[in-house]
Amino acid sequence: MIKKFLKYISFLLLIVVLGILYSFSSARNSKKKVKDIVVEFEAGENHFLTHAMVNKLLIQNDSTVKNQAKSVINLYSLEKMVSKNPYVAHAAVFLTIGGTLKTIIKQRAPVARIMTKSDSYYIDKQGVKIPLSANYSARVLLVSGVKKEEEIKWILPLISFILQDSFLQKEVVGIEKFDDDDYQLAVRSGDYKIDLGKLTEMDVKFKKLKAFYNKAFKDKTIQNYKTINLKYHNQVVCAK
Structure with missing residues (x-):
């Protein structure tokens, strides 16, 4: 009984420690700033949009997202903004652990x-x-x-x-x-x-x-x- 009780207590302590570490890591990570902006185009003919044109779409609060804290970046809003461009068929915007804002775009193909x-x-x-x-x-x-x-x-x-x-x-x-x-x-x-x-x-x-x-x-x-x-x-x- 005592061994089972100790195992149970140890398990609870492990969960608490992991929770504290995760909270600390998340808080620390959210304070990090966006270091870089990377735009990638999916394979295919990508002629209408340029990297500079997409960068201009990645605007939040009337300023570029670079050097803004990761916690204040609204990924959904940025993705929606890029997707509104008539040359974009699909867009995915996300943050990497290293602090890079990455945008992957598939352009529309005219027929x-x-x-x-x-x-x-x-x-x-x-x-x-x-x-x-x-x-x-x-x-x-x-x-x-x-x-x-x-x-x-x-x-x-x-x-x-x-x-x-x-x-x-x-x-x-x-x-x-x-x-x-x-x-x-x-x-x-x-x-x-x-x-x-x-x-x-x-x-x-x-x-x-x-x-x-x-x-x-x-x-x-x-x-x-x-x-x-x-x-x-x-x-x-x-x-x-």
């Missing part, structure tokens, strides 16, 4: 540039709007004929289809939407246009296009055409 009469901007694969940047001009699909932002979601499946096909990704450079919801493609290999029609049976239409290309490039007649029409069932109709 197309929407061009209207009054505006021009990028979109990512979810259709999220990304403003143009003075730092970088992305080489992406040019999309015209969009009159309302809600129309973008109609075009996303076509953009996705093109980008998932290695040949189409290199060949198609532009998409134009017409008022009757027909679509026309601009291509890299010539001045001719491809009439795609409605966004239906895209896999069938592009298979027809590839089959036509194989023949037209082989006999060198492709540049004789002004339009290649894929709208009709089981045939490709060309106009000179």
